[in-house]
Amino acid sequence: MTAVDPCPDKPDDFDPTADNAPDRVHAMYRRLRAECPVAHSSSYGGFWALTRYREVRAAALDDRTFISSVKAVVPSDPRGLRRPPLNFDAPAHTPYRRALERTLQRDRLQRLMPRLRRHAGKELQPLLDRGHGDIAQEFGTRFPAWTTTEWLNLTPDVAPLLAETSARWVQAWRSQDKDIVNSTSQKLYDMARELVADRRRNPRPVDEDPASSLLSERIDGVPLDPEHVVGALRQSLVVGMVAPPIILGSIAVHLADDPELQQRLRSRPELIPDALEEFLRLYAPYRGFARTPSAPVEILGRTIRPEEPVTLAYASANRDAAVFDDPDTFRIDRANIAGHLAFGRGRHRCPGAPMARTMLRIALEELLSRTTSFTAVGEREGARMPELGIVSAELQLTPA
Numbered sequence: 001m002t003a004v005d006p007c008p009d010k011p012d013d014f015d016p017t018a019d020n021a022p023d024r025v026h027a028m029y030r031r032l033r034a035e036c037p038v039a040h041s042s043s044y045g046g047f048w049a050l051t052r053y054r055e056v057r058a059a060a061l062d063d064r065t066f067i068s069s070v071k072a073v074v075p076s077d078p079r080g081l082r083r084p085p086l087n088f089d090a091p092a093h094t095p096y097r098r099a100l101e102r103t104l105q106r107d108r109l110q111r112l113m114p115r116l117r118r119h120a121g122k123e124l125q126p127l128l129d130r131g132h133g134d135i136a137q138e139f140g141t142r143f144p145a146w147t148t149t150e151w152l153n154l155t156p157d158v159a160p161l162l163a164e165t166s167a168r169w170v171q172a173w174r175s176q177d178k179d180i181v182n183s184t185s186q187k188l189y190d191m192a193r194e195l196v197a198d199r200r201r202n203p204r205p206v207d208e209d210p211a212s213s214l215l216s217e218r219i220d221g222v223p224l225d226p227e228h229v230v231g232a233l234r235q236s237l238v239v240g241m242v243a244p245p246i247i248l249g250s251i252a253v254h255l256a257d258d259p260e261l262q263q264r265l266r267s268r269p270e271l272i273p274d275a276l277e278e279f280l281r282l283y284a285p286y287r288g289f290a291r292t293p294s295a296p297v298e299i300l301g302r303t304i305r306p307e308e309p310v311t312l313a314y315a316s317a318n319r320d321a322a323v324f325d326d327p328d329t330f331r332i333d334r335a336n337i338a339g340h341l342a343f344g345r346g347r348h349r350c351p352g353a354p355m356a357r358t359m360l361r362i363a364l365e366e367l368l369s370r371t372t373s374f375t376a377v378g379e380r381e382g383a384r385m386p387e388l389g390i391v392s393a394e395l396q397l398t399p400a
Contacts, residue, residue, distance in 0.1 A: 007039065013036050013039040015041060016041055016043055016287070016288075016385045017043055017384070017385060019382075020381075020383060021382045022250070022389055022390065025315075025382070026316075026319060026328070029051055029287075033051045033052050036051075037050070037052045037300055038050060038055065038301075038304075043385075046308070047310065048308060048310045048311065049287075049310070050299065050312055050317075051317070052316075052317065052320050052322070053317040053318075053322065053323040053324075054320075054322070054323075055300065056313060056316070056341060057317065057341060059291060059299075059312055060291075060344055060349075063090060063346055063348065064294065065294055065295065066293060066294075066297075067089045067291060067292055067294050068086065068088065068093075068348055069082065069087060069089045069292075070292035070307065070309070072086050072291075072348075073386050074290045074309050075173075075174075075288070075385065083232060083235045084096040084231060084232050085100070085348075085351070093347070093348075095217040095218075095224060096214065096224070096228070096232045097347075098217065099214040099216070099217045099232075100210055100232070103208060103210045103213055104351065104352065105354075106354065108208060109354055109355060112151070112358070113358065115150055116146070116150060116362050117362050119146035119147070120143050120146075120363055121366055123142040123146065124143075124366055124367065124370060128371070131396065132377070132394060132396050132397060133394070133395060133397070134392055134394055135393055135394075136245040136249030136252075136393055137167075137391070139363070140244055140245035140249055141166075141241070141245050142159075142163050143359070144163075144240055144241055144244035145241065146159050147240060147355065147359045148237065148241065151210065151240075151355060152195065152210055153208070153209050154191075154195065158191065162237060165188060166184075166188070166237065166241035167241070168180060168184045169185060170241065174385075174387075188234050188237050189234050191237060192230045192231075192233040192234040195211050196215070196229055196233065199211040200215065203216075210233065210236060211229075211233055214229045214233065215229060243286070243387070244356070244360070246383050246388075246391055247279070247280070247285045247360065248360070249380075249389060249390035249392065249393045250282075250283035250389040250390045251283065252374070252390075252395060254283070254330065256375050257376065258330070259373065261330065262368070262374070263373075266369070266371075269365055269368065269369070271332060272361060274337075275364075276361055277338070278332055278334060279360075280360075281318045281334075282318070282330060283315075283389050284314045284318045284340070284341065284342040285387050285388060286315060286386060286387060287315045287385065287386060289311065291309075291312065292306065292307065292309055292310065293305065293306050293308065314341040314342060315388045317341050318340050318342065323336070324336070324340075343356070371397050371398055371399060371400055372399070372400050374395045374397045374398065376395055377395070377396050378393075379392075379394075380392070
């Protein structure tokens with residue numbers, strides 16, 4: 001990394017709060033990649049942003065230099081709480097990640113698919129009956145809640161409560177409303193504590209139940225800290241609820257604006273997995289996952305010091321023309337599509353990626369198979385920092 005960042009060293013190279021429209025945010029990143037690839041913002045207490053693929057990927061893989069235990073996202077939880085595995089560094093985070101990954105193996109996901117497909121159809125039906133609906137705020141919130149419910153083996157009555165509570169928590173977190181963050185987070189903690197208490201009384205197979213898997217983990221023969229087990233499950237209750245509405249909204253709007261592609265995927269559903277990877281590249285829903293240097297580090301001529309958060313702008317990296325030719329265009333046959341960073345890289349690569357892919361594939365298959373066409377109408381609401389994409393979009397649907 002010997003090249004020099006061409007932008008001047010000034011207090012505020014960019015303002016992440018200036019605009020939430022996805023096209024304009026991507027235009028900002030395009031400018032930064034060209035003019036100021038290691039950029040600084042004074043927003044949210046000040047942070048850096050890596051915007052090019054090479055630097056983002058390198059930082060994600062270098063977990064000794066770029067640690068997660070200080071701040072893992074910008075803006076962060078206004079209460080400053082730290083939960084495993086996202087907010088822990090190796091090796092402390094490893095048993096939590098191992099326990100969760102154990103329950104996300106392919107054979108278990110295959111067994112869950114029929115139930116998830118039924119949930120998807122059920123949650124899509126009200127929109128089909130009306131002929132319209134908010135694909136992100138309705139279907140995009142409720143179906144992921146059922147996915148989380150099935151993964152954690154929660155009782156069916158929890159899914160609607162989880163959808164409502166997590167949605168309120170996410171909105172409050174984005175706006176840094178500490179009171180609502182506290183009240184909704186407490187409800188989520190109550191769910192997690194009840195789940196742990198039940199699994200202590202009634203353990204389940206560790207490869208099928210995240211709570212039982214966490215309770216079975218040992219470090220030098222000692223069980224995991226009980227509060228950290230609760231914290232890991234509390235994080236699990238919402239981690240799958242933040243991004244799905246955004247990426248489902250972004251994919252649906254893309255297809256609404258491209259009826260030819262919409263019909264192609266409808267008539268050839270075997271193309272959906274490849275299309276999904278390109279959608280993940282184009283519409284990576286995060287621009288604010290962060291690390292903090294453990295020692296001063298120089299990147300492209302700019303020095304970042306310890307305690308200064310560095311966001312890994314995956315959404316920007318995924319549109320870096322140095323890696324992805326014609327990066328703003330959908331191409332279903334990209335030879336290097338496996339290189340996208342929608343799920344991150346390294347030790348903190350999203351452990352739920354297999355579940356996310358399964359959920360998104362089912363959602364897209366059901367949306368296409370149960371309609372003959374759909375269009376986007378009305379305003380489209382863009383996500384605020386730290387996410388990027390469509391958080392609200394009304395679709396007009398023609399049922400099949």
